[in-house]
Amino acid sequence: MNIKRWLISIALIFVVIASLGFLKFQQIQAAIAFGESFPEPSGSVQSAFAKIMEIENSYEVIGEAKAPKSLRITTEYAGPIIYVGFAPGDKVTQGQILLRQDSQIERANLKAAKARLALAEAQFKRQATLLAQNRTSQNDVDMAQADKSIAEAEVENLSSVIQKKTLVAPFDGMVGLEDYQVGQMLDANTQITEIVGTSDKIWIDFALPQTALQPSIGDMITVSTIGQSSTALTARIIARTPTVNSTSRQIVYRALLDNSNNALSPNQMVSVTVNGAPSKHVIVPTTSIYRDHTGNYVYALKRDSNNDWRAHPIKVQLGQRIKDSQVILSGLTGNEFIATEGAFKLSEGLLVYTQATKAESESGE
Incomplete structure (x- = not known):
């Protein structure tokens, strides 16, 4: 009897499990069919x-006109002005005195330094003579020579300071609109003026992306002013940077343009067109x-x-x-x-x- 009960129980369990499995299978099939009913993304x-x-391989960029000779003149030492040799916007010549600072103290010190130099030279000659007569030591001669060298250096230093307090034009050109008066006190490293050299030529600096067709040295470019109706000018490329700028990924070029008619001014922005062979x-x-x-x-x-x-x-x-x-x-x-x-x-x-x-x-x- 017990065996029959166990067999009935096992059969019932098997039927329940089979029913649940069949139900789950139907659910899965229904889910698959439902998913397949959606369209593909x-x-x-x-x-x-x-x-x-x-x-045509033409590339238009913005360039800048630059003077071949341009320099900012600054003071190296502090001091009051005793002479002004230029007016705002003047045309100056090479060697012309632009400004002179007071150097009376340096000149007085220079007189004293020259006197000490003369004494040191005399002392050195005297010691050299005594050494030849075996009446002094080599050490005394060396000390006298050292004193002479120190005195010479002091004279050279003061002479240099006096010279640097007189500012002269390094080349022919035009100065800026700065205005100075005699008696005005200047600090060290004060910018006096900017001098732009007189020249019939002007540089045009421009940059091209590394992805653009790169021109060669000697190629011609077209330059025109921005926002103005003017005749296009022609310039010749004379130089380029040896590397690509690591920030902008551009290569900078420099062209030379005939500016004898003063069509362009230094630091003026211009439009640059670079033309290459069609490809x-x-x-x-x-x-x-x-x-x-x-x-x-x-x-x-x-x-x-x-x-x-x-x-x-x-x-x-x-x-x-x-x-x-x-x-x-x-x-x-x-x-x-x-x-x-x-x-x-x-x-x-x-x-x-x-x-x-x-x-x-x-x-x-």
């Missing part, structure tokens, strides 16, 4: 073809560029086995931007079917809905 974008175009490049709309921390990408759209569009990222190197188009230096060869507006929401292999153009349809993709 996708994105809608606009599209275009990557084009191959010939570009063919791949062009895409700027909206097709997707950027992240790993680089710049373009999403190519390709058909899958079901003839649906799928997104495939292609890493590209960017060149210059031309209005609403972007030059691609590497990564694309041209004629690729790419996503434009809305490309930022795509990912690898994502289903894409876009309107294929007639040209794309005829290509057989």
